[in-house]
Amino acid sequence: MIFYSTRDNKKTPYQPAEVIKMGLAPDGGLFVPDHIPSVSTRELISMSELKYEELAARILSLYLTDYTYDELLEDCSAAYSAKSFPDGACPLVCVGDNMYSLELWHGPTCAFKDMALQLMPRLLSRALVKCGEARKALVLVATSGDTGKAALEGYKNIDRLNIAVFFPSDGVSEIQKLQMQTQDGSNVHVAGLRGNFDDIQTAVKNIFADPVKTEELDRRGYFFSSANSINFGRLAPQIVYYFKAYLDLVKGGKVEVGESINICVPTGNFGNILAAYIAMLMGLPINKLICASNSNNILTDFLKSGRYDRNRGFHLTISPSMDILISSNLERLIYLVGGCEYTAKCMEELKNLGSYQVNEEILSKIQESFCGYYADEELTRATVKKYFEKFAYLLDTHTAVAFAALDKYLESTADNTPCVVASTASPYKFAADVYSSIFGTAPDEGTGALYSLSSRTNTEIPHPLKDLSSKKIRFDGITDTDHILDEIEALMK
Numbered sequence: 001m002i003f004y005s006t007r008d009n010k011k012t013p014y015q016p017a018e019v020i021k022m023g024l025a026p027d028g029g030l031f032v033p034d035h036i037p038s039v040s041t042r043e044l045i046s047m048s049e050l051k052y053e054e055l056a057a058r059i060l061s062l063y064l065t066d067y068t069y070d071e072l073l074e075d076c077s078a079a080y081s082a083k084s085f086p087d088g089a090c091p092l093v094c095v096g097d098n099m100y101s102l103e104l105w106h107g108p109t110c111a112f113k114d115m116a117l118q119l120m121p122r123l124l125s126r127a128l129v130k131c132g133e134a135r136k137a138l139v140l141v142a143t144s145g146d147t148g149k150a151a152l153e154g155y156k157n158i159d160r161l162n163i164a165v166f167f168p169s170d171g172v173s174e175i176q177k178l179q180m181q182t183q184d185g186s187n188v189h190v191a192g193l194r195g196n197f198d199d200i201q202t203a204v205k206n207i208f209a210d211p212v213k214t215e216e217l218d219r220r221g222y223f224f225s226s227a228n229s230i231n232f233g234r235l236a237p238q239i240v241y242y243f244k245a246y247l248d249l250v251k252g253g254k255v256e257v258g259e260s261i262n263i264c265v266p267t268g269n270f271g272n273i274l275a276a277y278i279a280m281l282m283g284l285p286i287n288k289l290i291c292a293s294n295s296n297n298i299l300t301d302f303l304k305s306g307r308y309d310r311n312r313g314f315h316l317t318i319s320p321s322m323d324i325l326i327s328s329n330l331e332r333l334i335y336l337v338g339g340c341e342y343t344a345k346c347m348e349e350l351k352n353l354g355s356y357q358v359n360e361e362i363l364s365k366i367q368e369s370f371c372g373y374y375a376d377e378e379l380t381r382a383t384v385k386k387y388f389e390k391f392a393y394l395l396d397t398h399t400a401v402a403f404a405a406l407d408k409y410l411e412s413t414a415d416n417t418p419c420v421v422a423s424t425a426s427p428y429k430f431a432a433d434v435y436s437s438i439f440g441t442a443p444d445e446g447t448g449a450l451y452s453l454s455s456r457t458n459t460e461i462p463h464p465l466k467d468l469s470s471k472k473i474r475f476d477g478i479t480d481t482d483h484i485l486d487e488i489e490a491l492m493k
């Protein structure tokens with residue numbers, strides 16, 4: 001398999017390992033495979049007895065053709081081990097009639113990003129060897145909460161990789177901050193920075209783009225790398241769990257092989273739902289992809305009108321991992337439907353004007369597979385409460401946005417195709433808002449919210465969060481964005 005940039009009409013070829021090492025294409029585009037491999041019904045059936053790590057290695061081997069199957073199986077086995085995922089990689093839970101929740105948050109940080117970030121660093125470590133790269137990677141992450149912790153857990157103690165994570169010192173929840181400050185591992189560093197997420201993101205991007213700093217790093221035997229969701233190495237592991245969900249439904253006698261399902265995904269950067277679309281293009285029987293947004297509903301508007309317009313207000317919500325106005329992975333969808341010249345034109349307009357409009361033909365192709373709905377704050381809270389009271393099922397605030405969107409879809413279409421909802425975080429990760437949505441009052445402060453939620457709902461606190469208050473704080477530093485490089489110094493000794 002070779003890869004191209006979404007914007008390159010000369011079709012410069014890249015090998016899979018190069019793609020994982022580079023992350024972003026040199027022209028600013030995203031890497032895409034030259035074709036989407038298909039999985040026949042017979043092959044699909046043959047996958048049903050595989051363990052999760054075997055299924056993952058099988059599907060990844062279709063894309064990462066310069067990795068051997070044994071290498072992939074070794075990495076997938078390490079990534080999805082019972083130690084990291086004690087309840088299994090991603091259980092499928094029946095919530096109501098024809099309604100299933102694919103719980104993607106049983107990993108070390110209780111958010112779905114573990115599904116990709118437990119594996120990707122291992123693929124990157126191998127990519128360095130395959131590309132003959134002698135330097136070590138220094139991964140810099142600016143985080144608003146979830147990505148930072150998931151990246152730390154994924155990259156810790158992996159050969160030839162170092163990682164530094166920076167978060168806004170006043171911009172993350174108490175639980176998120178503790179999760180990062182207590183991080184173990186010999187190759188990690190964490191610091192709080194004064195400023196908001198955008199300030200930090202900009203400071204990190206400026207370091208990546210600074211030739212003097214890049215050169216100095218090179219002299220010392222390092223290069224900058226990112227753990228961003230635009231890397232194909234993060235996208236590919238996400239395709240796997242949609243196959244797993246479908247096979248579970250078949251095994252449980254809920255659907256016949258070949259019968260279609262719908263998939264509903266709470267969406268921010270458009271990575272998770274794009275992985276479902278790729279699974280559909282590979283032949284997984286999917287009827288509709290329901291794209292769920294919070295009050296930052298730019299994608300809902302796009303899927304209706306074909307107009308993507310980021311010139312609008314930005315809302316801070318109780319589903320913060322979806323507070324995004326530029327959904328980077330949408331570029332891959334435009335490419336898959338419209339080709340590279342069309343993508344380059346749209347992305348140029350997005351950069352210059354902050355908006356673009358796709359034509360009727362492209363819009364109707366997109367609408368064949370996708371539809372979009374959104375939930376504002378009030379509806380999100382009401383949905384958490386409704387699902388707890390009606391189905392005795394506890395939703396985190398992001399997953400609640402998805403179930404609210406599914407409810408709207410069912411009301412407007414009466415389509416009763418079985419639907420799998422991607423559940424992206426443990427309700428305990430957002431315990432305070434989940435608690436107040438259901439009970440109408442504030443829970444105890446800080447990690448106290450975990451215990452309030454547990455005792456009132458009679459559910460268990462997940463292990464990685466339970467131990468939090470007894471863990472030693474290793475990184476309590478708070479500094480200014482000007483001092484990011486001083487912070488990294490410690491990591492390169």
Ligand SMILES: *Cc1c(COP(=O)(O)O)cnc(C)c1O
Nearest residue numbers: 267268269270271272321424425
């Ligand atoms: C990152 C995240 C999302 C959004 O996923 P995308 O792939 O960016 O669309 C949704 N929910 C949670 C809990 C997340 O951490």
